[in-house]
Amino acid sequence: MILYDNALDADAYPVRLLLSALGLQCERVTIDSSPLALRGHGPRGPVLEDGEARVVGAAAVLAHVAARHAPQWRPASPGPGDAWLATLTSPRFAPRQARLQALFTEAGAPPGLVEEAAHRLQEMDDHLTLGEFDGQRWFAGDGPTIVDLAAFGPVALSNDYGVEHDPFPALRRWIARVRGLPGFAPMPGVPQFY
Amino acid sequence: MIPVSLSGGVEPGARTGTSVNGRLVVLWRGQDGRARAWADRCPHRGMRLSFGFVRENTLTCIYHGWSFGDAPAGSSAENRAAGAPCLTVPAHPTLAPPAKAAAALLPVTEALGMIWVGDGPADNQRPATAPGQPQVYPVRSVSVNAPAAALRAAFESTLPPGADDVQSADPPQPGIVTFKGPAGLVIVAVQDRGDGAASAHIVSTDADVAARKALCQWAALVRDHLAAVVLP
Numbered sequence: 041m042i043l044y045d046n047a048l049d050a051d052a053y054p055v056r057l058l059l060s061a062l063g064l065q066c067e068r069v070t071i072d073s074s075p076l077a078l079r080g081h082g083p084r085g086p087v088l089e090d091g092e093a094r095v096v097g098a099a100a101v102l103a104h105v106a107a108r109h110a111p112q113w114r115p116a117s118p119g120p121g122d123a124w125l126a127t128l129t130s131p132r133f134a135p136r137q138a139r140l141q142a143l144f145t146e147a148g149a150p151p152g153l154v155e156e157a158a159h160r161l162q163e164m165d166d167h168l169t170l171g172e173f174d175g176q177r178w179f180a181g182d183g184p185t186i187v188d189l190a191a192f193g194p195v196a197l198s199n200d201y202g203v204e205h206d207p208f209p210a211l212r213r214w215i216a217r218v219r220g221l222p223g224f225a226p227m228p229g230v231p232q233f234y
Numbered sequence: 235m236i237p238v239s240l241s242g243g244v245e246p247g248a249r250t251g252t253s254v255n256g257r258l259v260v261l262w263r264g265q266d267g268r269a270r271a272w273a274d275r276c277p278h279r280g281m282r283l284s285f286g287f288v289r290e291n292t293l294t295c296i297y298h299g300w301s302f303g304d305a306p307a308g309s310s311a312e313n314r315a316a317g318a319p320c321l322t323v324p325a326h327p328t329l330a331p332p333a334k335a336a337a338a339l340l341p342v343t344e345a346l347g348m349i350w351v352g353d354g355p356a357d358n359q360r361p362a363t364a365p366g367q368p369q370v371y372p373v374r375s376v377s378v379n380a381p382a383a384a385l386r387a388a389f390e391s392t393l394p395p396g397a398d399d400v401q402s403a404d405p406p407q408p409g410i411v412t413f414k415g416p417a418g419l420v421i422v423a424v425q426d427r428g429d430g431a432a433s434a435h436i437v438s439t440d441a442d443v444a445a446r447k448a449l450c451q452w453a454a455l456v457r458d459h460l461a462a463v464v465l466p
Binding site for chain 1: 240
């Protein structure tokens, strides 16, 4: 199995988390996946070669790895996990856009975009807050799924675009849970020590 | 003192930043279950301690790994007043950390199911709770970019589901709104974060989960209405 990705690429982070959680041996090849290098063209996000299969993009790679190697990491489908996954892995997801603009443009992320990103985090906090009343500790279902992994990067990296976790208590509790998963791996901006 | 979190908002081993009237505070809970509040500034290089991590009953700065904790038992009153002493400096393991390297303490207490922090080192006036204060159950916290007075007014003008009255607190307290409903009290305590931002921490004397879930949605609604009014 070969994963083409970049340590700074948050799109590929859920894939790295899943492979690490599963303990799957994987060769890593670093590619330049920054928006500057791609100029809007070329493959988006991570590419996984798994035997004869070649999968492109975070959502597709997550779905592929979960389907082939880890059915327990798939959210019940159809179910609320589907909509969350679509939102969280969308290229237009505001926290993703805000981080890319903050890190890779001279002007940084415009205030309106940062505000929208904070609003998305608020929606995630609201979802987890309500779920906790029913004993739900994860985004979709009773246990951790690829939805939690897809959500983790945009939340944990929010300091990159200037949004703190202070107003989101349920997200903070959930971050500690995700960090406690076996095989949890940090990335630049997500320190090992917490 | 100012409410800064529901008690469950900071679990043992967790830390978070918060602010009280514009003062940055690191709020954390040791494995011993006790909440601490310090100025959110490492005395070494000024790094925010809320980026650090809790181990046992110490808080370690993420920058150079200096660890801070409670003054050892038997320290002089003068030493205790100096703040939370530095316990280890990883780069110089044999060096006794300088006494001046201490994190500034803020008064902290837990009451009404919430953590309260002093508005400055001298503010240690606990929230007045009536004798025989009933058991409270957590609802949620909400935060908004709006002044504390506006958040308080928004809650006062929107009765929660089932409530029939806004009850003045007894004894009266400026930051607290209490609603009386058939199943008990709903208590909303407002935190002035400074810089035009505020939070509200909400508890209920009604343990019923469905009722608290409804309160949870009510609080989010109050927050969203206020945000829609305040934002351009």
